[in-house]
Amino acid sequence: MSKQPKRHPDTLELRTLAQYTPLPEHNKQYPFEYIERNNCIKLLENDDEVHVGICDGKRTDILEELIRFHRKKVVFFRIEKSELSAYLSHTLSILESEKGPASSKDSERLLLDKLANDAPIINLVNSIFIDSIRADATDIHIEAFTDNVVVRYRIDGELRTIRTIDEENFPAISSRIKIMGNLNIMERRLPQDGRISVNLGDEVIDIRVSIVPTARGESIAIRLFNKNTALFTLDDLGFPSDAMGIMRTITTSPHGLFLVTGPTGCGKTTTLNAVLRELKDDTVKIITIEDPIEYVIDGINQIQTNDKIGLTFDMLLRRVLRQDPNIIMVGEIRDVSTAELAIRSALTGHLVLSTLHTNDAVSVIPRLRNMGIDSYLVAGVLRGAMAQRLVRRLCTYCKAPGKPTQNEQAVLARYGMNPVTLFKGRGCKECGNTGYKGRCAIMEIFPCAEQLQSLIARDADTKTIRKALKAGGIRTLAEDGLRKAQEGITTIDEVLKAVSL
């Protein structure tokens, strides 16, 4: 049996705060936030003992913490929650009135802290996060408008209103998110951003928070780095087997340059991540230079650029070459100096993967030339290029065949297609009544074969190169998209939104 039976919490004697002389706020008393959070307050302290009032005597964690902290005799008493709340709001108002404008900031901070640590607000914000993960959202937007606060999720690239919240709760929600994001809760006039991991019960997620002041309050945008997205394979992305074959031939070259192109948000990073995970092997050293590192891949050396301290793409690339890598991934070729270094690395025995902003795959050739790279060098290093876009996938729970509309027939006819049926999503619970669930890539990819190399080296114009690729059987972005619409993976509407035909 235990030597000294623990005193049952229910036997704590009830006291009232009026029985004690209030201890001054500073140094003698616990910090305001601590009292507020744990519902306990110091009643008295002398050389021998401390008296503590606590609302919930069953909180043995707090009792033990305080015993450890004081290292002297601690006597606990039970106090009423209503009495403590009254005391706290009184203290707050005294702080506000007595100390005047000089310390109004302190009381404002206390008030914001108090609001942000309110249990209903914590639960509300947590549920916004948890629901967003369940819905496979990539971003959460919380905005203050005239009468209410609107919470929207970006799912499969489109914003969806999830709920509206009473406008008076906005300061508390905003403060809560600032605390989670390690931002300054007092700052409401300047934009702030931060990146952190948050703990939501048993889940840990990486988020990037951006807060910008607006006329009505603030606009809060949160990017969620979902680990499931990080595990996408080329198969998941919708690579047809022929494109997969070309991609594998290109990316298993011992050296050379492979470029993925497309606008921001077209999934270039996800594709390159999937390629890197395929190439990962204990016989090769892989280094990436990224801005930002979105997904951490085990077994790969990932480096984050930081322009403020001079860690630019080109500077890092120069250093990385001395690391004896086999494969280098450069997040983006933005300038001439990075382009030159990437080409030089590719010429000196490295496989270099990178991205460029061009509309289609073949445009990487004029783009590199415009950056001052000689045609013979482009011909010498380029192993291939790919362009991609993301389109929404039809919901597999509610898609159903139907007749193509006249418009759809006209579009398809231009590409020599004439399907009898096309699929549409009717909308169901699984897809939030949108008819779509998840996304896939549509793409065009070409390997740089010998004939193409000689055309590039001879300074052939884009039109000629495009013609040669067409003769070689390249499937364009539009053709790949329409084929996926015909197969019932996506719709013509989605393809038309992604590429101009």
Ligand SMILES: [Zn+2]
């Ligand atoms: Zn559905």
